[in-house]
Structure formats: C-alpha cells, structure tokens
Amino acid sequence: MVRITEGKAKVYVNNAVFYNPRMKGLRDLSVSFLKAIGCEDKRVLDATAATGIRAIRYAKECKAKKVVALDINRDAYNICRKNIRLNRLKIDAKNMSIREYASNCRDKFEIVDFDPFGSPAPVLHDLLTLCGDGSIIMVTATDTAVLCGAHAAACIKVYGSKPLHNELCKEVGIRILLNYISRTASQFNFGILPLLSVSDMHYMRVFARLEFGASNAVGSVNSNGLGSFCRKCYKFAFARGIAPSIEGVCPTCKSKVELFGPLWLGQLYDxxxxxxxxxxxxxxxxxxxxxxxxxxxxxxxxxxxxxxxxxxxxxxxxxxxxxxxxxxxxxxxxxxxxxxxxxxxxxxxxxxxxx
Ligand SMILES: C[S@@+](CC[C@H](N)C(=O)[O-])C[C@H]1O[C@@H](n2cnc3c(N)ncnc32)[C@H](O)[C@@H]1O
Ligand SMILES: [Zn+2]
Incomplete structure (x- = not known):
C-alpha cells in the first residue's frame, strides 16, 4: 500500500483497488465543474468510489454538503473508509451495488458521479432513480472503441445507434452516448441539458442537468436525430426528431452517403x-x-x-x-x-x- 496526494486529498492506494493516476486530469476537471456550479448546499453520490478519491476531493475542494461513497467491491469499500478517516471527513461509505442502493434508498442526490468500467448503459436506469429535478449527472464511458465504431455491432446492441468509424467518431460517439442518456432519462420524465462533454485519451465523459416534466423529456428526445456523411465532398447533414427522414445520397454531389445515429443534435456545453x-x-x-x-x-x-x-x-x-x-x-x-x-x-x- 502506498500513500499519494492528489489535489487536496491524501489517499492510500493498493493493487486490489482501481486507481489510475493518468485520470487525475479528468478528476481535476470534475472538481472544477463542481466548483463552478457550487456544491455547498448539495448532496453528492460517488456511485463508483473505488479508493474514494473523488468523494474526498468533492468534500474537501468543492465543500459538498453531504457525500456518499458507494462501491460494490469489498476491498474498495475498506480502503475508501480508511481514506475517509485519513482525511478526517464525514463521508458515508457503503459497500453495495448501485442497484441494491437505489432500490433501498429514499434520498435523492443533487449530484451523481458515475465512473464505471466500460459502458455506463447497464446501470444508468438504477442511477436515475436516485435523481430529482435539477440533479446533475456526471457519466463516464470507457468503451470508446464501441462508441467510436471500431465495434459497430456492439454500439448498435448497447446504445441502439449506428456509429461512424472515421475522424469524426469521437464527437459522434459522445453524441450517441447523450442520445442514450436522454432516452433513458425520458423514461423517468426527465429532459437532459448537457453542460459539459469531454473526450480525451480512452474515455468520454458528459455532465448534464436533468429537468423534470413531460415537455422537457419529449423536447430532449426530439433533440436527437440521424446524420449522414459524404466522403466525396465532406458534406454532413442531419435530420432531427423521433422518426426523421434522411436522404441516402449527398445533397451536394449525389454520391451515396454513410448514415449514422440516432445521436444527440443539441448543445454539448454551457x-x-x-x-x-x-x-x-x-x-x-x-x-x-x-x-x-x-x-x-x-x-x-x-x-x-x-x-x-x-x-x-x-x-x-x-x-x-x-x-x-x-x-x-x-x-x-x-x-x-x-x-x-x-x-x-x-x-x-x-x-x-x-x-
Ligand atoms: C473505474 S473505477 C472508479 C474509479 C474512481 N472513480 C476514480 O476516479 O479513481 C470503477 C469502480 O466501480 C465499482 N463498481 C463497478 N460496478 C459497480 C456497481 N454496479 N455498483 C457499485 N460499484 C460498482 C468497481 O468496484 C470499481 O471500484
Ligand atoms: Zn457529397
């Protein structure tokens, strides 16, 4: 076991529990985001805490009112508790799965951080039951080969979208992820408003506000649509809505185009x-x-x-x-x-x- 410092947090790390020093930049970005929106009156759930590094940084650097650190893994829970004590904080550590926590918890969180291995898709539904109107979700995806089209069939299976496997793939991938989040959120009567979207190294991460109400939900589902790309003249075109019609030939040069989506066609940033x-x-x-x-x-x-x-x-x-x-x-x-x-x-x- 070794002790490291990151931001204002001191944490023990060991080989049994996930800690990637190369993701410090992404954690710094999340701290900066939470400082910008203000956290002093907010409850934060770190749903995939591992060593607890984020939960600790959110409590110390962003002054979050209350922090819960959850992890399914027993070793992670043990080291997380040790790290909370090391930093003299009152973070509530829990050793259970998100599904188990969501089905027993009556609390809603204003901020939810979800940083899973691979795709966030299988657990997103459970996570949304912990959110209310105005909650902010911060969601990481590391299955970038899927979202970027190296495994197109997997993208269709997991996200229900056809990816694009070329130089545009990172932005298309983030928009496919947002399409998936908006459709899942709409089942809970939430619309989404993306506030920040980042693609770097092997991950994508989106930060979005949930806005309760049927019109918000329908509005955000309708912010998705299909795209087409012409390799011959570099024209891309989009058709917005739930059942849009899109031309199979390029409007400019009449070549056959590559279709992709559905994907999010709204804003990526605030x-x-x-x-x-x-x-x-x-x-x-x-x-x-x-x-x-x-x-x-x-x-x-x-x-x-x-x-x-x-x-x-x-x-x-x-x-x-x-x-x-x-x-x-x-x-x-x-x-x-x-x-x-x-x-x-x-x-x-x-x-x-x-x-
Ligand atoms: C990529 S690590 C999180 C890293 C951490 N956020 C950081 O910045 O260092 C993912 C963690 O999520 C936990 N995990 C995976 N599936 C889970 C689930 N369904 N419920 C709760 N925790 C889960 C794993 O045990 C692992 O510790
Ligand atoms: Zn063309």
Whole structure:
C-alpha cells in the first residue's frame, strides 16, 4: 500500500483497488465543474468510489454538503473508509451495488458521479432513480472503441445507434452516448441539458442537468436525430426528431452517403459554466472547450487536403482565413487538426485550394 496526494486529498492506494493516476486530469476537471456550479448546499453520490478519491476531493475542494461513497467491491469499500478517516471527513461509505442502493434508498442526490468500467448503459436506469429535478449527472464511458465504431455491432446492441468509424467518431460517439442518456432519462420524465462533454485519451465523459416534466423529456428526445456523411465532398447533414427522414445520397454531389445515429443534435456545453471553470482552473482542455464553436461536427484539415490531392495546409491558416471571410471558426477538442465552423464544405474546400 502506498500513500499519494492528489489535489487536496491524501489517499492510500493498493493493487486490489482501481486507481489510475493518468485520470487525475479528468478528476481535476470534475472538481472544477463542481466548483463552478457550487456544491455547498448539495448532496453528492460517488456511485463508483473505488479508493474514494473523488468523494474526498468533492468534500474537501468543492465543500459538498453531504457525500456518499458507494462501491460494490469489498476491498474498495475498506480502503475508501480508511481514506475517509485519513482525511478526517464525514463521508458515508457503503459497500453495495448501485442497484441494491437505489432500490433501498429514499434520498435523492443533487449530484451523481458515475465512473464505471466500460459502458455506463447497464446501470444508468438504477442511477436515475436516485435523481430529482435539477440533479446533475456526471457519466463516464470507457468503451470508446464501441462508441467510436471500431465495434459497430456492439454500439448498435448497447446504445441502439449506428456509429461512424472515421475522424469524426469521437464527437459522434459522445453524441450517441447523450442520445442514450436522454432516452433513458425520458423514461423517468426527465429532459437532459448537457453542460459539459469531454473526450480525451480512452474515455468520454458528459455532465448534464436533468429537468423534470413531460415537455422537457419529449423536447430532449426530439433533440436527437440521424446524420449522414459524404466522403466525396465532406458534406454532413442531419435530420432531427423521433422518426426523421434522411436522404441516402449527398445533397451536394449525389454520391451515396454513410448514415449514422440516432445521436444527440443539441448543445454539448454551457459557456457560462465554462467561463467560471476557466477562472477556477488552468486546465488546457477547459481553454480548448470554452473557445470551441458549439456546432455539429467539424472539418479535418488533413483529410480535406488529401481529398483535394493538395499538400498540407496548417489548421491555423484555415481558421484565420475563415474568420477573415466573416465565418465562425475554431479548433475542437475532438480532433487536433479539426476546424469547427459555420461555413459550408464547398467554401472550405475552395478556400483550402487557394492557401
Ligand atoms: C473505474 S473505477 C472508479 C474509479 C474512481 N472513480 C476514480 O476516479 O479513481 C470503477 C469502480 O466501480 C465499482 N463498481 C463497478 N460496478 C459497480 C456497481 N454496479 N455498483 C457499485 N460499484 C460498482 C468497481 O468496484 C470499481 O471500484
Ligand atoms: Zn457529397
């Protein structure tokens, strides 16, 4: 057993219980998010606590009013209790599954952190029974190969969506996850409002507010839809709603398009929260996301130059030139060479030809 420090938490870690130091950045991001929305009057459930590192950081750094740390694993529960004592905190540790806890618990939590191994899909339903109007859920998925289309059949099976297996896959994957969450939440009469969505390394994580009421639930289900992508001219198109019709050929060049979805077509971020996060943290990912133009998908500069059989052009020059022509244009967290813009692909292609 070794003792480590992360943020303001001191924790013992050992080989029997999950602790990944490389996920510190994601935990820092979650702390920054909770500081931005304010936690002093909120009850927080860390539903997959492992060593208790998040529960402890939320109590110490975000000053959460009450924290419950849950884990199904006995070793995790034991080390979590030891770590709570080490930090002199009053966190309620529980050794049971989320299903067991949800079926016995009368409390609702304003904040629920869910950080499972692999997909969050099988347990999401139980977790939502612990939420009320205005609750915030923070959900991690590490089955990114599934969401990004390396295993398309698994994505169809688990999430009910057809993924896209190309440079757009991370954003499509996060939107497939949000589609799944919105449909599951709607069974409880909740609509969802995504406040922050992050894709990094081998994980995706979404932060969303639940809004109670039939019209919220229907509205958010209707914020999903289908997408199409044309490899020949880089046109993507979307059809919103529960039973949308979408063309199988590209509206621009009439080539056969690749269809994907259903996926979430609404917002990924709340810029107000991001600007508060920028003030309480200097994480690079927060800067990238808060500068990002929140629109559907993006253009990969190297893919377009390849399509045009041109030599490479820098992303910075493409962004500058789009901005000069009066368009929105920013980098994106989803692709180091990607550009988010409101410009049509023909315009981007002709602009890149001139650079
Ligand atoms: C990826 S680890 C969590 C890591 C932790 N959040 C961190 O940042 O270090 C997932 C944990 O969830 C626990 N777990 C898995 N399924 C569970 C369930 N159905 N109910 C409660 N805990 C569960 C596992 O025992 C494991 O400790
Ligand atoms: Zn086309």
């Amino acid at each position: 810029k107000g929260i991001l600007s508060k996060m920028r003030k309480n943290s200097d994480l690079k990912i927060i800067r990238t996301i808060s500068d990002e133009y929140d629109t559907l998908l993006f253009y990969s500069v190297p893919k377009i130059t390849k399509l045009l059989c041109r030599s490479s052009v820098s992303q910075r020059r493409v962004i500058e030139s789009l901005l000069r022509s009066g368009k929105e244009a920013t980098r994106t967290q989803f692709d180091i060479d990607g550009v988010k813009t409101d410009a049509e692909p023909q315009r981007i292609l002709s602009l890149i030809k001139k650079l």
